[in-house]
Amino acid sequence: MAHTRLVELFLELARLDGLSGKEAPVANFAGNFLKKLGFPAQFDGAAEVSGSNTSNVVCPVGGGGAIVLLAHMDTARPTAQTKQVVTADRVTSDGKWQLGADNRAGMAAILYALERAVDTGLPLKPFTVAFTTQEETTMAGGRNLGLPPGIRHGFVFDSSLDPGCYAIASPGAAVFSAHVTGRPSHAGIAPEKGISAIHIAAKALAGLEFGRHDEETTSNIGTIAGGEATNVVAAYALVRGEVRSLDKAKVPPVLDRIKAEFEKAAAAAGGNAKFDWAWDFQPYRHDKESEVCRLAETALRAAGLEPSAVPSHGGSDANSLNAKGVATVNFGIGARNPHADDEYILLEHLTKASEIVWQLIKK
Ligand SMILES: [Zn+2]
Structure with missing residues (x-):
């Protein structure tokens, strides 16, 4: 007792x-x-x-x-x-x-x-x-x-x-941010002039797998933010998430895949994607x-x-x-x-x- x-x-x-x-x-x-x-x-x-x-x-x-x-x-x-x-x-x-x-x-x-x-x-x-x-x-x-x-x-x-x-x-967890930049334009008058950062982010995410990658490695999209108004082509989007693993060596390859997908989607649309990550805590x-x-x-x-x-x-x-x-x-x-x-x-x-x-x- x-x-x-x-x-x-x-x-x-x-x-x-x-x-x-x-x-x-x-x-x-x-x-x-x-x-x-x-x-x-x-x-x-x-x-x-x-x-x-x-x-x-x-x-x-x-x-x-x-x-x-x-x-x-x-x-x-x-x-x-x-x-x-x-x-x-x-x-x-x-x-x-x-x-x-x-x-x-x-x-x-x-x-x-x-x-x-x-x-x-x-x-x-x-x-x-x-x-x-x-x-x-x-x-x-x-x-x-x-x-x-x-x-x-x-x-x-x-x-x-x-x-x-x-x-x-x-496990260790690495936190990443994908800063996607497009080009703003009036969504009704000149949508052709705009590049939607939100659409770029969506295409990048659609090409990726999240959740459990193997017994000791997971990834997650945690937050997504962007755009200013419904009548403006979104010039900016920020996607944040984490990659977690018991094995330190397994984290960078997953991050590399996410980075590549954002860069590919941004390049295809004529926008830009800046990707950064840091260890929240190490395994x-x-x-x-x-x-x-x-x-x-x-x-x-x-x-x-x-x-x-x-x-x-x-x-x-x-x-x-x-x-x-x-x-x-x-x-x-x-x-x-x-x-x-x-x-x-x-x-x-x-x-x-x-x-x-x-x-x-x-x-
Ligand atoms: Zn505690």
């Missing part, structure tokens, strides 16, 4: 409003909490580039060590008005709003383990704790995270898998025998859990850390139905998540 203190701490964290980019109340709470325990919590200065109203909280314990334990501070929707309900086996909302277990449960698991470690005088190894901004939107917090130089391995507490499971691989995949998996599985077993390495379908701060060269996996903490009105976490899972933290930080 979960310790009352752990549940209280989670409820307190979940009540704080910290929408993506506005995490300051959460950052201040976490910073003060760590300092009160005697830990050197700092702000890493990432706000200058991330656009959030706070920097990430970074706390190097014993000089920072070689591992970082991480959770994100933002929620996808506001949580301050959520009516929290604690039952015999779980914490949930009243079903009308997001609870905020994603990812305040991860923060609570880390902070509770640290508090208990101080209270009981647990000998600690050097390690770093990081709480990031903007994971739910741009991942700009994690991407610009300022870590101590010795960090080699990362453990993110932000997967909705059961405790014991961890994400050994995760990662670890070998089961790698050091980070060995460390993860040792901690899971010590916490009384059976390790299970599974590929994830979404991105997290683990993608950003891996892209920076910090080998990172994402632990399941069991926070279910993230972002939804029926989001909940089992008390047993909250306890197990904190137990994993405990095993990682103890000497």
Whole structure:
């Protein structure tokens, strides 16, 4: 059964409003909490580039060590008005709003383990704790995270898998934009003079396949915009979408096909198509025998859990850390139905998540 203190701490964290980019109340709470325990919590200065109203909280314990334990501070929707309900086996909302277990449960698991470690005088190894901004939107917090130089391995507490499971691989997503330019003209008086950018975009899209390309690769047209008025031949259209894969090498060829189709359709109509793309987050995949998996599985077993390495379908701060060269996996903490009105976490899972933290930080 979960310790009352752990549940209280989670409820307190979940009540704080910290929408993506506005995490300051959460950052201040976490910073003060760590300092009160005697830990050197700092702000890493990432706000200058991330656009959030706070920097990430970074706390190097014993000089920072070689591992970082991480959770994100933002929620996808506001949580301050959520009516929290604690039952015999779980914490949930009243079903009308997001609870905020994603990812305040991860923060609570880390902070509770640290508090208990101080209270009981647990000998600690050097390690770093990081709480990031903007994971739910741009991942700009994690991407610009300022870590101590010795960090080699990362453990993110932000997967909705059961405790014991961890994400050994995760897809990357590239976001693309096709800017199509035609020529405006009066649609009734001189349609012959116009080149419709919308028609070019439509022809390009009609020649492409979207959806699932193979077991690990998908693509999607997300938004389309263009035109000014019904009586003007559309001079401009913008098509945006993503290509996602567990295999980094499979993404550029799909993007190339999309680019070629837009260029072909634009050239045929006498218009122009400018195509650009960038990684939203990069994929990662670890070998089961790698050091980070060995460390993860040792901690899971010590916490009384059976390790299970599974590929994830979404991105997290683990993608950003891996892209920076910090080998990172994402632990399941069991926070279910993230972002939804029926989001909940089992008390047993909250306890197990904190137990994993405990095993990682103890000497
Ligand atoms: Zn999350």
